[in-house]
Amino acid sequence: MNKPVDPAATVTRAEVEDLLYHEAELLDSWRLDDWLGLLTEDAAYYVPPNDKPDGDHRFTLFTIADDIVRLRERIIRLKDPNCHAEFPPSRTRRLITNVRITGIEGDTISVAANFDIFRYRRNEPPREFVGRYRYKLQRRNGALKIAERRVILDAEELGVLGSVSFLL
């Protein structure tokens, strides 16, 4: 009767929502080092191409496919004033809805959510990135951390959205 409870099994949607809303706050306020603190030591960040939203980055050309090493480098770049595409940094606001826990396998919790991200820059029309998040979460010292975040855009092509130069 003393079988330890798998910590993943005790997760609630409220706890997941807290994490996602906190993450949104950090990203929209460009607290990127703090954001790195939400990730596991081996986290990955994927933006599949618009024409192959279910593709595998090993065989498919993605828009972004960062392992943790490149993700840390991406943050260094984003903080640099010579990251011209994001200088001065865009104003972004992300609205996250439809948060659901979609599965628990071993220590990994799968989460789905929808997003609507607005991005504003001077001298540019506003851009609106709409799509879904797919997260894999794991606990580290009891706290929920992001092991993988996959950002799947609904647009048929990037088109007028242009570059994906900030973190979606």
Next chain:
Amino acid sequence: MNDRTNGKNGQANGHLVLEDRKAQTFSVNREVFVSPTVFEDESRAIFDKCWIYVGHASEIRNPGDFRTRNVAGRPIIFCRDRQCTPRALINSCRHRGAIVCREREGNARQFYCMYHGWTYHTDGKLKAIPGDDAYGEKFDKSTLGLVEVPRFEHYRDFYFLNFDRDAPDLATYLAGAKEYIDLVVDQSPSGRMEIISGVQEYDIKANWKLLVENSVDDYHLVTTHSTWLNYMRNSGVNISVPKGQLLPTKGIGKDLGNGHLTTDNPNYRGRPVAKWISIYGEDAKADIDAIRKELVERLGETRAARVADTNRNLVVFPNLVINDGSSVTVRNFYPLGPDHMRVTAWALGPVEETEAQRARRLHAFLTFYGPGGFATPDDVTALELAQQGFAAWREVQWSDLSRGMGKSANEPQLHTDEGHLRVFWRRWSELMEQHP
């Protein structure tokens, strides 16, 4: 008189591109980036006269495979018919015009128009008309197939079309660019490259000619892409710049004839075929060595080094770029207006690649290229800032492309000079001035 001073000679007798060898200056009138008239004239003088890239054979591997795309402003079905012949059909119903094939890609038994239901064979021929008893006896169905583009040819699996029936054949047109396409294709042991699944399609709010310049302009690398260079440095890649140079290695810019041009640079930034850098990881070393060994056995030392140790950004006039650098990208772009282009970019790799090699190639691609890469978004920004600056084209009339003009003819133009950019502009200007 070729007076570049603002407000004096206006367009200098109507010329939009001015080359003054005495003053060692080369200038492009900024009107070419903003004018709706120039934009219209380009459609006829350039996009209707030149060979325009359609797609790669690997995208239509099996009978019935098709891709729909916009080529030079026209809706095109790029397909392999059921008899295995590649085709470029105009995707507009012969009845009353509707787009017939509406999917991005797929495999078709026939093409079916949703409006009144005319169907076409995959070779374009009209197959059936619902209620065809309503047509007169002389009505000739055999002439009512989907229209094929006037000219359609390939070089080493790269397919191009031409709307000018009288154009020279593709091989002649490509001139010196052929050698540089060969260097790309030589990466594959069987000479077969393939477009990798996943397309990057994004717009730049800038004139399309700025992307031609940018794709081969190595002068901008250190300033525009300093964050990418930092990433390289942080990853243990040697990016130190020798005294008197702008970049870690010294390359050249080259005129390939007919408006085609390329850079040709010794590599420092790694190549999946076949130059190892630390970013690939220690365990990739042996694999890269093996790829290189195969190259040397097949091509000999000299040519293998040519394939493996140089980066080449190639422009096939007017709007195809093949960058053989950190990875290979095939990049095509088309103007949607004077200040707006759509870019379509693919990754290209040898068909023989193993899973690990393919994954490495794609990883290397995203390090630099594409709308989420460490470099391309900053290029997009540079081009859009230039376009914004052109709002004052009446007051600040000329852009300057004079780097390297002081050199004698037998001194090579460096990749950081603008000699190869001038190749594009001379051809552009020649075609525009020939246009009635």
